[in-house]
Amino acid sequence: MFEKSINAYEEAKQVIPGGVDSPVRAFTSVGGTPPFIDRGEGAYLIDIDGNKYLDFVQSWGPLIFGHCNEEIEKAVIETVKKGLSFGAPSVLETELASEIVEMYDHIDKVRFVSSGTEATMSAIRLARGVTGRNDIIKFVGNYHGHSDSLLVQAGSGLATFGTPSSPGVPADLTKHTIVCEYNNLEDLRKCFEQSNDIACVIMEPIAGNMGLVPASAEFLKECRELCDKNGTLLILDEVMTGFRTSLTGAHGLIDVKGDIITFGKVIGAGMPVGAFAASKEIMGHLSPDGAVYQAGTLSGNPVAMAAGLTSLRKLKANPEIYEELNKKAVRLTSGLKKVAEDNGIGLQVDTRGSMFGFFFADKMPTNFKEVSEYCNFERFGKFHHEMIKRGFYFACSQYEAGFMCTVITDEMIDECIAAANEVMKTL
Structure with a gap:
């Protein structure tokens, strides 16, 4: 499933420090091998193994209209x-x-x-x-x-x-x-x-x-x-x-x-x-x-x-785009919070426009110290790993925000929430 990415990562480590050109990309905090991306199409990333991921990172923010607009x-x-x-x-x-x-x-x-x-x-x-x-x-x-x-x-x-x-x-x-x-x-x-x-x-x-x-x-x-x-x-x-x-x-x-x-x-x-x-x-x-x-x-x-x-x-x-994106961000975060609660897991969520965040924590943190103290990083790592396997690409660190784009649909979000429910049952 990830064989080509695993090989590519090993090759990259021979000529690039840590195999990546920005440290967080190495997946150190979530475990596993980072997928090596071949291309982006609208709301999705496709890696060199042919795996397809609904992308909630969008190149860390700039792709409001998704890939290859x-x-x-x-x-x-x-x-x-x-x-x-x-x-x-x-x-x-x-x-x-x-x-x-x-x-x-x-x-x-x-x-x-x-x-x-x-x-x-x-x-x-x-x-x-x-x-x-x-x-x-x-x-x-x-x-x-x-x-x-x-x-x-x-x-x-x-x-x-x-x-x-x-x-x-x-x-x-x-x-x-x-x-x-x-x-x-x-x-x-x-x-x-x-x-x-x-x-x-x-x-x-x-x-x-x-x-x-x-x-x-x-x-x-x-x-x-x-x-x-x-x-x-x-x-x-x-x-x-x-x-x-x-x-x-x-x-x-x-x-x-x-x-x-x-x-x-x-x-x-x-x-x-x-x-x-x-x-x-x-x-x-x-x-x-x-x-x-x-x-x-x-x-x-x-x-x-x-x-x-x-x-x-x-x-x-089209300034109304921001209201639409926020509705999508709220749909995702409220859905994640509900399935977490249904499975007895503390999850704190928030949105600002098309940005969103969620913490595996029982209280909402307001600064870095509280993020470090309140959050269950092991749980986040397991969640991230399992969601990647199911085709959903979240930021590879609890310390990062997520992003919506215009081509992510409500149906895609609902599919993500359903997958998250499966994963939450295993946490």
Whole structure:
């Protein structure tokens, strides 16, 4: 059933560290061999053994319209025929930036990069350049990419491997990073008391790298007020949630505005892309207008811009998509919760737009520590393994969120719930 993937994994381990190019893909936390994917078709992934999976990962978020959407695919092919990369400006960059700016009343300018890691790294440098300060505050369990100053108590892949920080990162590079517990107001206030040199607070307003754990309205409000009071910039990391949870990302679901917003994944519709955006005053500090340096040969790559532009325009023309996707996410999570309860298993569920999460736990966690303490990771691993065997592809870590796409139907969701019921009986 998985023979070709098993062989492919063994071959990959000979030439690629761990056999994968991103650690969580190794299935270490759930066991078994990761399926090696041959292609995607609509709502499904097909591996090299011919196994077909209903995909609730969707390339970790960007594929709102599923795999190989005809319009996006056409835009990519037409652009590829003109060239893969220029290292020079193209009008596609301006068009995509304009679409993003038009949707936000507090964003004037966007700078494109090639990944979410680049976006957050550059946003922090910009914040430091604007404020003339050094320190940053980040939250335990929030993941903002693998740049050195941010690999302190991170979530996602690092949490999966039980590693709160990474060797190879000198202490001198993290001494300016103040770590705070997510959704903990008292801890947040203490962090501001520790330093008068805080350039920025960076946070996921809806965390998706310790499972789906939203920040509370009170916590977001206090964070905004403390930043304003202390002359600190607030960076909202929407690499995962941007254009995913609503047409304006987390911003559309919360009252708090960020001074700088980082984007990724969705604005490339599956192509490698990221971005950071802010007011013209803040972005005016960025080179070549200002002194804060940032550059990248592949930034604003025309193929990525074409894919993202097509996807965003489809979303803008059909905003009701988000309500439909949320209904599907609620249908799935409520169905999973019911079959878990029917089988005497504690399961906590939540949704934000087209994002969803579930924890094998008796209480809903609100931060990384609680996720680690409340959740039954062994049970999740068994559930994941059995669902893969039945053709349902969930994120391969309890620390990750799930995603809906437009081509997943109610019938597909019901089939998944029925399969989950079978699996729950064995847990």
